[in-house]
Amino acid sequence: MRTNKSLYVVLAVIVLAQGVLHGGFLQKFWGKNYSPGKSGVSAELSPDQIILQLFGFREFLAGILWVRADGFFDQGNYDAVLPIIRLCTILDPKQIDVYATGMWHIGYNFTDEDQRSDRRYVPSALALGKEGARQNPNTYEMFFETGWMWYHKIDDDYHQAVRWFQEAGKRQDILPARRNLLTQAYFRNGQVSEALDLYYNLLEAAEKRLKEDGQFGAHQQYATVENNLDTTLVRMVQRGWIAQHSPEGRAQNWYATGSYDTKPPFDVGFSAKATVLSDRVIRFEGTWNVLPIGTRVRVVLRDADYPRAKRAELDWDMTDSVSLDPPRNLTYMQDQLFVRNRRFNRKVDMSKDPTMYPFLAKKYIIEFYYNPRSAPPHIQDKFGYSGEGFTDSKFRNLEARPSVKFVPVGKDEKGNTTEWKLEPLTGLQQPVMYTSLEIDQDMVRRKGEWVDKTPVIKTANYREPAQGKEKEDIIMVPTLRAGANN
Amino acid sequence: MGAILSIASTTVGEAIRRRVLLIILMIGVLLLSIIPSLGVLSARSETSTMIGTMFAVLRGTSALIAIVLTVYMIPNEIERRTIYTILSKPVQRWQFLIGKYMGAVFSLGLMILLMSIVMIILFQIFQRPEPGKLLELARQSVLYFIEMCLLAAVAIFFSTFVTPLVNFFLSIGMWLVGTVLNPLYDSIQSNQGASPAMQMVAKFVTSILPNFANYDVKNPIINPGQQIQNETTYYLGTAGYGILYISILIIAGIIIFDRREV
Secondary structure, X not given: OOOOHHHHHHHHHHHHHHHHHHHHHHHHHHHHHOOOXXXXXXXXXXXXXXXXXXXXXXXXXXXXXXXHHHHHHHHOOHHHHHHHHHHHHHHOOOOHHHHHHHHHHHHHOOXXXXXXXOHHHHHHHHHHHHHHHHHOOOXXXXXXXXXXXXXXXXXXXXXXXXXXXXXXXXXXXOOHHHHOHHHHHHHHOOOHHHHHHHHHHHHHHHHHHHHHOOOHHHHHHHHHHHHHHHHHHHHHHHOOHHXXXXXXXXXXXXXXXXXXXXXXXXXXXXXXXXXXXXXXXXXXEEEXXXXXXXXXXEEEEEEOOOOOEEOOEEOOOOOOOOOOOOOOOOOEEEEEEEOEOOEEEEEEEOOOOOOOXXXXXXXEEEEEEEOHHHOOHHHHHHHOOOOOOEEOOOOEEOOOOOOEEEEEEEEOOOOOEEEEEEEEOOOOOOOEEEEEEEXXXXXXXXXXXXXXXXXXXXXXXXXXXXXXXXXXXXXXXXXXXXXXXX | OHHHHHHHHHXXXXXXXXXXHHHHHHHHXXXXXXXXXXXHHOOOOHHHHHHHHHHHHHHHHHHHHHHHHHHOHHHHHHHOOHHHHHHOOOOOHHHHHHHHHHXXXXXXXHHHHHHHHHHHHHHHHXXXXXXXXXXXXXXXXXXXXXXXXXXXXXXXXXHOXXXXXXXXXXXXXXXHHHHXXXXXXXXXXXXXXXXXXXXXXXXXXXXXXXXXXXHOXXXXXXXXXXXXXXXXXXHHHHHHHXXXXXXXXXXXXXXXXXXXXX
């Protein structure tokens, strides 16, 4: 056969046809439905790992690496675990365990000598959770884990926890008991009516499950939801929520005329003093007129110009990229000041961990913060769900935490929500206690004029405790019911 | 057609008798057999690791068989001068080439079928899945078969004008590049820093080179729960793509082989 010109024409037509078929349909379809993930192969893989990966042994390689990470974890070599976690998620973005464990590890396990978390890692931990949720949109797990990070670790900005738990609840594989947690996130975000509605839905579902399956788990879920619903209804009445927010209550002005536990608002009488005892060792003292023990006032010490800092926290949701290296030139310390006998007194020693607290900036801010929405139930019985029964004559603040919720605005073709917008919760404020003090590097490091002089900064209303009057080993057991500032 | 089938059946017979191919096949089956014991590598994703690794072994072994099988086909006939006996009969060069390719495809089909059966039996024994899962495994095996037919076409195309050793590395290189084309394209498209020119080049390159990644649809099998619309259309599309690309390579091979002095 001598080559025919028409063969070239046929060849050209087929080349064109395959190009159109591939570029126009196959590639897009494959990318959407069969791609193992958008992360790509990292340059961090060694040559042998790259070869294994190229030959399709991604899951196998991720498994080997994960076993190796487990070994490092047992040895306490936490720094070595981080890159392996990242590699595993790059190689096999469907390994939810790696995402969940990695997120927990990054968010919780890097601490100073006093077990204070290095919160500079938290944005990266969240970024890993977000990536895990994006890569595994069909299962609830990473949505729940990310919500838990907001709810438990960050314990603030509860609209974020609500959003993630809502998304987890939309997935069919969520465990029944895990749905319950959204109610608590609703409470903390001030969405009490939504929490009540959810309790009724959960009770209905639990009842149905109990009829179909009489196992212990079904009984337990039903009893838990029923008990929580009862308690919620009682609390909604006692805390004046129904009086303030039901149509009848508003129309007939029940809250103003009735007697509720949240009336009158309780003045917590906050005051604080910070004393720099030695280089990077600070004692925080102050007053908090709430007698029942258990209050924890948040203290933050950070660079005055820390990027994307907010009041008494960071913009935790600041990034979508996972960085294994926190900003080592920045200082951010966050701790809880435990209140007993209406005072707090805590020495914070940052001198042993210079990588966590480098103190390279010239100016710093010390912030004190308390959010009644984070309070335990027995305190909220007085303070109310959203701080209705809470006040501070000096430091009550309505701007620090706006009362908001996320509303879905965009969905992908599979019906998963991809975009949200923030909306204010109408008729609901979020009063918190917030104040800040300024301090400079010389004071914290006890340099310059502060070598022999003890730096002390305090709020204007701070009063020293009377000597010997309040012994720390005696805990007074009081009540807030009376509403008196005794 | 009779000449083509005759050459094809002779090629299958030769392939079955080649020890090197049988050794590769045996290694593949052995590797498949030890995979169930690797479940310890993953605490909760034992099934995922098992399926992923089994598919990787199946794909890797099949690719090696496809290349080793085809790189020697034409050069061996020329070297042993048996091609003169064949071409002196009423057999056209294009019939010879197509016959050889068909023989390679049949041989590949037999070997992939054997490995797939072993894989499915092992999976049934160790995981006891629902029948639907076994069908999914079989479906991926069929797609790998089409992929290997494409790879064999690449190797047979190169074998018309390069030596077997060069062909071996060329074909392996082409396969490796072809398997990462889609992920690479995805990365470039999703990278906001990539310039439009770079994205155009990526689109052009991925439209020209044979894309083996199209046949790798194991992710939804490994990670179930994903709802995929119009999956059958995609399978038909990939099969069509394979046929089109194989046609390109065979026609180009025929053109080159037709002009070659043997």
